[in-house]
Amino acid sequence: MKSTLTALFASLLLFATTANAQQDPWQLSYQFETAGKYADAVSALDAISANSADAELKSLRRGWLFYLQGNYNDAIREYRLASERNSRSIDARLGVTLPLLAQKRWREAEQNASAALELSPNNYTGLLRLAIALEGQRNWAAMEKAGMALVTSYPSDASAYVYLARAQAWLNNRTAAVTTYRAVLSRYPGHLEAIAYIEQK
Amino acid sequence: MKNLFPHKNSAGRARTIGDNLLVKSPRQQARTNMTSNQQWTLKLGGLKLALITLLFITHAAQADSWYANTSASLTQGSYSGSVLRKQLSETGLIVGADYLEQGGVALGLSKTQISMKGSTSTNQNNLLLSGKLHYWLDAIPGKVTLRVDAHRITNNDTSGDTNNVSALAPQVSWLSNDAMLYADLGFAASRYQNQLTANQFTPTIGFALNNGSDWVQLRAYLISGLNPARAANRTSTQALDAKLTHFFASQSALVPSSVTLSVAGGDRLYAVDMDAQSVANLSDIHKSAASLAFAWNVTKASHLLVVLGQSRFQNVTLNNNYKLNVGYASFSTNW
Numbered sequence: 001m002k003s004t005l006t007a008l009f010a011s012l013l014l015f016a017t018t019a020n021a022q023q024d025p026w027q028l029s030y031q032f033e034t035a036g037k038y039a040d041a042v043s044a045l046d047a048i049s050a051n052s053a054d055a056e057l058k059s060l061r062r063g064w065l066f067y068l069q070g071n072y073n074d075a076i077r078e079y080r081l082a083s084e085r086n087s088r089s090i091d092a093r094l095g096v097t098l099p100l101l102a103q104k105r106w107r108e109a110e111q112n113a114s115a116a117l118e119l120s121p122n123n124y125t126g127l128l129r130l131a132i133a134l135e136g137q138r139n140w141a142a143m144e145k146a147g148m149a150l151v152t153s154y155p156s157d158a159s160a161y162v163y164l165a166r167a168q169a170w171l172n173n174r175t176a177a178v179t180t181y182r183a184v185l186s187r188y189p190g191h192l193e194a195i196a197y198i199e200q201k
Numbered sequence: 202m203k204n205l206f207p208h209k210n211s212a213g214r215a216r217t218i219g220d221n222l223l224v225k226s227p228r229q230q231a232r233t234n235m236t237s238n239q240q241w242t243l244k245l246g247g248l249k250l251a252l253i254t255l256l257f258i259t260h261a262a263q264a265d266s267w268y269a270n271t272s273a274s275l276t277q278g279s280y281s282g283s284v285l286r287k288q289l290s291e292t293g294l295i296v297g298a299d300y301l302e303q304g305g306v307a308l309g310l311s312k313t314q315i316s317m318k319g320s321t322s323t324n325q326n327n328l329l330l331s332g333k334l335h336y337w338l339d340a341i342p343g344k345v346t347l348r349v350d351a352h353r354i355t356n357n358d359t360s361g362d363t364n365n366v367s368a369l370a371p372q373v374s375w376l377s378n379d380a381m382l383y384a385d386l387g388f389a390a391s392r393y394q395n396q397l398t399a400n401q402f403t404p405t406i407g408f409a410l411n412n413g414s415d416w417v418q419l420r421a422y423l424i425s426g427l428n429p430a431r432a433a434n435r436t437s438t439q440a441l442d443a444k445l446t447h448f449f450a451s452q453s454a455l456v457p458s459s460v461t462l463s464v465a466g467g468d469r470l471y472a473v474d475m476d477a478q479s480v481a482n483l484s485d486i487h488k489s490a491a492s493l494a495f496a497w498n499v500t501k502a503s504h505l506l507v508v509l510g511q512s513r514f515q516n517v518t519l520n521n522n523y524k525l526n527v528g529y530a531s532f533s534t535n536w
Contacts, residue, residue: 111265
């Protein structure tokens with residue numbers, strides 16, 4: 001009898017804990033995201049008031065979740081809303097570059113990445129997104145500068161060297177590009193792009 | 202070459218061979234109903250508009266979010282077999298500014314001179330004002346562009362048939378996010394003096410081949426609402442343009458970045474070229490055309506375009522079939 005009561009109590013406690021957890025919109029949203037249910041992850045945030053202290057986070061998260069769903073216009077709107085709430089938000093500036101890059105709006109992505117870098121100079125993500133936006137515009141000289149800044153601040157990062165090497169290759173500076181691609185291989189052995197370029201005659 | 206290669210960033214503009222070919226009508230129709238004062242007001246209005254737009258573009262280019270571009274062009278043509286015309290020359294300048302990727306405005310001015318047989322010549326001014334807005338769709342991933350071109354043509358055609366021409370040409374286009382597919386629908390309403398209007402639809406499709414190395418564009422010209430007395434006894438015409446572009450990967454400045462072969466067939470009258478952004482105010486039937494266009498990226502921001510081609514025309518009234526051999530060059534730069 002005692003063991004039955006204990007089991008019943010434990011079940012009730014578990015149920016109460018689960019029910020309580022399900023009522024937390026953040027946790028629900030994260031759970032849905034993990035399960036790949038992005039639309040449900042957005043809906044879970046509906047309970048959070050637009051005037052609450054979490055409103056900024058809600059916009060950032062909605063922006064991210066809309067981006068994951070491919071709803072780029074909605075994502076841009078949410079990230080811009082977050083920027084309006086907090087003009088010094090690096091998260092919002094970097095966040096909006098994702099849907100902008102997906103839509104190939106290179107100039108707008110460049111502008112937002114640059115704005116993030118003004119707030120946080122040499123920010124890794126900011127420099128990387130800037131390099132991608134410049135690559136889209138085929139602005140190789142500026143892309144090389146961004147690549148240089150990346151490898152200077154993040155010398156162990158292979159991606160930083162990849163973007164620098166690409167810019168040097170497009171600038172017809174093969175000697176520099178080969179050296180940089182070799183640096184990629186030191187950090188990422190077997191990197192296909194680096195091998196292909198170095199073996200090119 | 203606006204939208205000629207819509208999936209590539211091409212700043213130059215190419216004219217379709219035979220654009221803006223002015224001719225004095227053999228029929229001396231009733232003179233224009235406009236008084237000289239009215240014409241002067243129109244010219245002044247056009248000039249004011251041009252200056253205001255130019256000031257706006259210059260001012261806009263100073264801001265970080267604006268990207269300005271200019272394109273200067275020169276056209277030289279020689280007629281073969283024409284009983285009326287000898288040579289054609291045209292100079293043009295287009296100044297534009299884009300606000301990030303959200304839209305832009307452009308102002309174009311060009312001057313056309315046609316040497317006629319008999320040592321006379323006709324002189325024409327072409328004014329273009331263009332505006333566009335871009336929208337991005339998530340449902341059909343891609344960029345939608347709404348563009349409106351306003352054309353105004355004035356010349357010394359004493360018959361008035363080709364003088365004081367206005368055309369309004371809106372266009373909606375869509376380019377997929379991967380830049381492999383393109384479609385547009387253009388409309389142009391042209392108004393001429395002496396009882397002539399032309400309504401034109403230009404459905405267009407474009408698609409990439411060979412992983413983007415080649416581009417094919419097909420455009421139909423469906424022109425209707427013509428006054429047969431002014432349009433070679435036609436009320437409508439149909440024509441088709443086909444363009445094949447190959448893009449070269451070479452980074453050498455000597456190798457063109459692209460070569461485009463264009464062919465056109467069918468009949469067209471008073472057409473508005475939506476790529477070249479020009480109006481063909483010629484009363485002769487444009488029968489066919491073929492051209493080769495070579496584009497070079499001179500620097501990262503400067504582009505050179507050279508077009509060589511031939512167009513065939515028919516003057517029904519004079520039973521005169523003739524050709525125009527033409528060369529066109531434009532230099533454009535972004536700043």
